[in-house]
Amino acid sequence: MNSPEWQKIEVLADRKYPVYLGTSLEELGAYLPALPEKVEHILIISHQKVLDLYGGRLMKGLGDYRVNLLVVPAGEAEKSLERLSQLTTAALGYGADRKTLVIALGGGVIGDLAGFFASVFMRGVRLIQVPTTLLAQVDSSIGGKVAVNHPAGKNILGAFHPPQAVWTDFTTLESLPWLEVENGLAESIKHALIADPGLFNFFETQVDSIKQRDPLIWRTMVTRSSSVKVKIVSQDEREQGIRGLLNLGHSFGHALETEMNYRGVTHGQGVSIGIVAAAHLAGAKGFISLAEVERIKQLLRNYGLPIAIPGQNPQALLQRMQADKKNQGGRKILILPQGIGNAVISQDCTDNEILAAWQQVISG
Amino acid sequence: MNSPEWQKIEVLADRKYPVYLGTSLEELGAYLPALPEKVEHILIISHQKVLDLYGGRLMKGLGDYRVNLLVVPAGEAEKSLERLSQLTTAALGYGADRKTLVIALGGGVIGDLAGFFASVFMRGVRLIQVPTTLLAQVDSSIGGKVAVNHPAGKNILGAFHPPQAVWTDFTTLESLPWLEVENGLAESIKHALIADPGLFNFFETQVDSIKQRDPLIWRTMVTRSSSVKVKIVSQDEREQGIRGLLNLGHSFGHALETEMNYRGVTHGQGVSIGIVAAAHLAGAKGFISLAEVERIKQLLRNYGLPIAIPGQNPQALLQRMQADKKNQGGRKILILPQGIGNAVISQDCTDNEILAAWQQVISG
Numbered sequence: 001m002n003s004p005e006w007q008k009i010e011v012l013a014d015r016k017y018p019v020y021l022g023t024s025l026e027e028l029g030a031y032l033p034a035l036p037e038k039v040e041h042i043l044i045i046s047h048q049k050v051l052d053l054y055g056g057r058l059m060k061g062l063g064d065y066r067v068n069l070l071v072v073p074a075g076e077a078e079k080s081l082e083r084l085s086q087l088t089t090a091a092l093g094y095g096a097d098r099k100t101l102v103i104a105l106g107g108g109v110i111g112d113l114a115g116f117f118a119s120v121f122m123r124g125v126r127l128i129q130v131p132t133t134l135l136a137q138v139d140s141s142i143g144g145k146v147a148v149n150h151p152a153g154k155n156i157l158g159a160f161h162p163p164q165a166v167w168t169d170f171t172t173l174e175s176l177p178w179l180e181v182e183n184g185l186a187e188s189i190k191h192a193l194i195a196d197p198g199l200f201n202f203f204e205t206q207v208d209s210i211k212q213r214d215p216l217i218w219r220t221m222v223t224r225s226s227s228v229k230v231k232i233v234s235q236d237e238r239e240q241g242i243r244g245l246l247n248l249g250h251s252f253g254h255a256l257e258t259e260m261n262y263r264g265v266t267h268g269q270g271v272s273i274g275i276v277a278a279a280h281l282a283g284a285k286g287f288i289s290l291a292e293v294e295r296i297k298q299l300l301r302n303y304g305l306p307i308a309i310p311g312q313n314p315q316a317l318l319q320r321m322q323a324d325k326k327n328q329g330g331r332k333i334l335i336l337p338q339g340i341g342n343a344v345i346s347q348d349c350t351d352n353e354i355l356a357a358w359q360q361v362i363s364g
Numbered sequence: 365m366n367s368p369e370w371q372k373i374e375v376l377a378d379r380k381y382p383v384y385l386g387t388s389l390e391e392l393g394a395y396l397p398a399l400p401e402k403v404e405h406i407l408i409i410s411h412q413k414v415l416d417l418y419g420g421r422l423m424k425g426l427g428d429y430r431v432n433l434l435v436v437p438a439g440e441a442e443k444s445l446e447r448l449s450q451l452t453t454a455a456l457g458y459g460a461d462r463k464t465l466v467i468a469l470g471g472g473v474i475g476d477l478a479g480f481f482a483s484v485f486m487r488g489v490r491l492i493q494v495p496t497t498l499l500a501q502v503d504s505s506i507g508g509k510v511a512v513n514h515p516a517g518k519n520i521l522g523a524f525h526p527p528q529a530v531w532t533d534f535t536t537l538e539s540l541p542w543l544e545v546e547n548g549l550a551e552s553i554k555h556a557l558i559a560d561p562g563l564f565n566f567f568e569t570q571v572d573s574i575k576q577r578d579p580l581i582w583r584t585m586v587t588r589s590s591s592v593k594v595k596i597v598s599q600d601e602r603e604q605g606i607r608g609l610l611n612l613g614h615s616f617g618h619a620l621e622t623e624m625n626y627r628g629v630t631h632g633q634g635v636s637i638g639i640v641a642a643a644h645l646a647g648a649k650g651f652i653s654l655a656e657v658e659r660i661k662q663l664l665r666n667y668g669l670p671i672a673i674p675g676q677n678p679q680a681l682l683q684r685m686q687a688d689k690k691n692q693g694g695r696k697i698l699i700l701p702q703g704i705g706n707a708v709i710s711q712d713c714t715d716n717e718i719l720a721a722w723q724q725v726i727s728g
Contacts, residue, residue, distance in 0.1 A: 040693050081445045084521070085514065092516045097691045120484070122689040123511065123522045147487065150449065152456045157448070158487045159523065325486040327461050329404050 007223070009230050011142065011162070013237035019142055019166040019230060021223055025054055028130065028167050029061025032101075035126070035164055039101045042067045043091055045114035046105040047074050050132055054172060058105060058130070068094040072113065076262045079113050079148045081157070087117045101126045101164075107133035107180065108140040108267065112155070115146030119161035127163045132172040134184025135268065138191065138225040141166045143233035143243075153323035154254045160238060168226075170219060178304075183268030185210075185303050186249075188221060190275060191228040193296065194245045197341025199224050200299070207302045245343045247326060248335040249274030252357070255320035256309065272305035273361055281349060281357040282336040292340060308364030317358050318351060371587070373594050375506065375526070377601035383506055383530040383594055385587055389418055392494065392531050393425025396465075399490070399528055403465045406431045407455055409478035410469040411438050414496055418536060422469060422494070432458040436477065440626045443477050443512045445521070451481045465490045465528075471497035471544065472504040472631065476519070479510030483525035491527045496536040498548025499632065502555065502589040505530045507597035507607075517687035518618045524602060532590075534583060542668075547632030549574075549667050550613075552585060554639060555592040557660065558609045561705025563588050564663070571666045609707045611690060612699040613638030616721070619684035620673065636669035637725055645713060645721040646700040656704060672728030678719050685718065 006022035020031075032039045042065050046055070051069065059067065070090050072078050091100070102125060104114035111129055118127040131141035147158025173181075192199035202221070203210070209217040229246070236243040253274030257265055265273075276297055283293040297307045326333040331347055332354065338344045370386035384395075396403045406429050410419070415433065423431065434454050436442050455464070466489060468478035475493055482491040495505035511522025537545075556563035566585070567574070573581040593610070600607040617638030621629055629637075640661055647657040661671045690697040695711055696718065702708045 081449055085445055088514050088520060089516055092514075092520070092687050095686075095694055097693070098689060099692055120521045120523060122520065123509065123524060145487065150452050150456075152453055156452060156456070156486065157484045159484060160487060322459075323456050325462060328463055329461070330459055 009227060011230050012234040013144065013162055015162055017162055017165055019168065019226060021168050021226060022170050022219065023167055024171070025057040025130070025169045026060045028058060028103075028128070029064065031165070031167070032065070037099070037126070039065060039099075041065070041094075041096060041100045042103060043070055043094065043096055043100055044068070044103045044105055045070045045072060045087065045117065046110055047072060049074065050106045050110070053175065054105065054132060058103075068096075072110065074109075076109055076149070076257075076267070079109055081148060081150075083113060084117055084120070084148060087113075088121060091117075091121060096121070096125075098122045098125060101128065103128050103130055104141075105130045105132065107131065107136045108183070111136050111140050112147050112158075115161055115163070116148050116158055119146055119159040124161065127161060129163045129166045131166065131168055133176060133180050134173055134222070135180070135187055136184075137168050137170075137173070137222055138184055139187040139229055141168070142226060142229045144237060153325075154258055156323065156325070162237070168222075170215075170222065173218065173222075174213065179266055179268075182303065182305055183266055186268035186271040186275070186300075186305055188225040189299060189303070190246070190248055190271060191225045193275065193337055193340060194248050194335070194343040195228050195232065195341065196224065199228070200340050203303075204299055211303070244326065244333070244345050245335055248337065248343050249278050251321055251324050251326065251332070251334055252277040252317075254324065255317050256312070259312070259317055259320050269306050272300050272307065273309055275300065276307045277357040277361045278334065278336050280360040281334065281353060282338065284353060284356060285336065285346070287336050287338045287344065288340075292337070295340065296337070307361070309361055310364060312358075312362050314355050314358035314362060318355055321354065373591060375594050376598040377508065377526055379526055381526055381529055383532065383590060385532050385590060386534050386583065387531055388535070389421040389494070389531075389533045390424045392422060392467075392492070393428065395529070395531070396429070401463070401490070403429060405429070405458075405460060405464045406467060407434055407458065407460055407464055408432070408467045408469055409434045409436060409451065409481065410474055411436060413438065414470045414474070417539065418469065418496060422467075432460075436474065438473075440473055440513070440621075440631070443473055445512060445514075447477060448481055448484070448512060451477075452485060455481075455485060460485070460489075462486045462489060465492065467492050467494055468505075469494045469496065471495065471500045472547070475500050475504050476511050476522075479525055479527070480512050480522055483510055483523040488525065491525060493527045493530045495530065495532055497540060497544050498537055498586070499544070499551055500548075501532050501537070501586055502548055503551040503593055505532070506590060506593045508601060517689075518622055520687065520689070526601070532586075534579075534586065537582065537586075538577065543630055543632075546667065546669055547630055550632035550635040550639070550664075550669055552589040553663060553667070554610075554612055554635060555589045557639065557701055557704060558612050558699070558707040559592050559596065559705060560588065563592070564704050567667075568663055575667070608690065608697070608709050609699055612701065612707050613642050615685055615688050615690065615696070615698055616641040616681075618688065619681050620676070623676070623681055623684050633670050636664050636671065637673055639664065640671045641721040641725045642698065642700055644724040645698065645717060646702065648717060648720060649700065649710070651700050651702045651708065652704075656701070659704065660701070671725070673725055674728060676722075676726050678722035678726060681722050682715060682719055
């Protein structure tokens with residue numbers, strides 16, 4: 001993954017911003033003078049482990065700036081109002097002001113938390129997303145959605161806060177633990193399932209190369225999967241329509257994560273289960289064939305992603321879906337695959353149909 | 365204040381929205397179908413005392429909607445992340461979703477808190493401001509700024525979340541306690557001082573009528589003062605320039621409020637002291653004459669607003685100004701009057717000059 005080529009694609013939203021794919025951490029500093037407003041003070045928000053790995057490389061380019069580090073413990077539980085408050089205290093202690101630039105260096109949790117902090121600190125400061133995980137690179141760093149969790153549900157408090165830029169260095173993926181890779185693969189497979197049948201086929205035929213982290217194959221996978229996200233959010237930044245498709249698997253997955261209190265299930269595993277549940281429901285409604293349901297399950301299984309959750313309580317999981325942000329007027333809004341590479345928003349799923357889908361992933 | 369005339373002025377910001385002046389609470393329900401998206405569920409966020417006075421009148425027009433009340437205790441301390449979290453729990457319990465409309469019924473605290481809740485709940489839901497105090501009617505309900513406080517400073521966490529509409533019923537001012545009237549007068553006098561010399565003169569000549577709450581005089585005062593705010597935020601919604609002038613008196617005032625932990629000083633009293641401190645500083649820099657400083661102090665005194673704070677520690681107050689959101693790169697940005705009806709943004713005030721201004725309001 002040390003190929004020197006990099007490319008820039010643009011998110012064409014309310015405010016246009018670039019996504020740099022395959023750049024290097026060291027070069028970010030040299031890019032900052034290209035921002036419309038001058039940068040003086042930088043807050044890097046990250047985990048200690050990520051700083052140990054990449055902090056030095058990133059700092060190499062930032063010698064001209066006043067930089068402070070805000071270190072956040074690992075874990076989804078850190079996406080909280082309490083952590084937001086602590087970041088605020090620390091930021092003010094470092095003299096952060098409205099001109100401060102926040103750099104989110106890390107995975108999805110850091111991107112969401114640092115992004116939400118940037119969106120509300122002094123009513124909003126600038127943000128650059130530097131995603132270091134597969135999930136963050138193909139998905140969460142793109143599109144401006146930021147949030148923290150609430151005891152009653154995931155990502156319940158948040159904002160749309162598009163970054164100044166997304167800065168993606170593929171080399172950070174080389175050392176990524178496989179559990180983290182899984183998180184990204186689940187979202188990448190979801191992108192393929194909703195919008196790119198060719199990418200779905202690529203995942204089916206490149207299982208071994210992807211598992212062995214072949215650099216060229218990964219470059220293709222990350223670029224193509226990011227492009228699905230860029231294309232969709234460029235059409236619908238505020239999720240009034242088509243962007244909703246990206247939630248495929250997530251209403252089920254969030255319910256499972258919340259029910260398990262974010263323990264014993266990763267986000268990728270939740271999404272994988274959620275995709276399977278959505279596939280079963282789509283199968284029951286005739287949107288996809290049973291063969292396609294099996295094809296989806298087989299692909300997830302090939303990458304070691306779970307397709308069953310024995311022992312869970314379907315009623316409790318259904319109850320957890322009440323707080324989903326997509327719900328409207330008490331009706332549950334679900335995204336269902338319609339064939340491979342296409343998906344639809346379904347507003348008329350009954351609780352019984354949803355329960356039956358949960359039953360199928362519980363019984364496996 | 366029961367004149368049937370009402371008027372509509374428009375805030376011409378990123379998204380245009382109307383400010384209805386002199387309408388009635390009962391009529392809001394009949395206005396809701398004019399919103400671009402249908403309203404089904406409404407959350408009214410208010411204080412119990414305000415609901416006792418005006419809840420019935422507002423509800424009269426809302427019979428066609430599903431309405432829930434979220435009651436918040438009184439006091440600036442309620443503008444907190446803790447209260448935001450509690451509102452979130454309660455809102456989800458009532459089945460609130462992305463289509464929910466939040467109505468902020470009350471004064472500045474309710475507008476800020478309910479507005480910030482609306483800005484982050486599920487990444488943003490619709491908001492209508494129904495200001496019931498003079499301060500909220502002439503100032504805080506207009507312009508989209510919402511926020512909560514943080515132990516380290518006032519309004520440190522917030523957003524720009526313009527409402528769908530501002531709905532102002534002058535009759536709610538009839539029973540307003542005089543301390544609340546003072547809060548609004550301080551902001552109205554500030555509007556006059558920065559942008560409307562005619563209004564400043566009106567305040568000088570109408571002291572008795574205003575103190576006696578003459579309905580016609582109040583109608584003029586509220587309309588003219590609101591119009592200053594509408595005009596300024598229409599030119600600069602995001603406070604990149606001219607909107608900053610509205611902060612005259614507030615850097616000093618917020619420091620005083622924070623130093624006193626929001627006890628024993630109202631917002632209006634803080635702003636009044638802040639205006640006097642800014643006037644002294646402007647006088648020391650030659651932006652206004654000493655006669656003008658006296659004229660400003662005399663006007664505030666005539667309305668019972670404080671112009672001195674004996675016993676405070678100037679160094680501690682200076683220290684509190686470090687966390688001000690307007691600061692840039694460690695420099696304090698202050699708004700100073702330049703004559704009556706005009707103001708400027710000053711970036712070069714030294715700590716010694718600021719200390720001297722504090723000294724003058726401390727020694728009275």
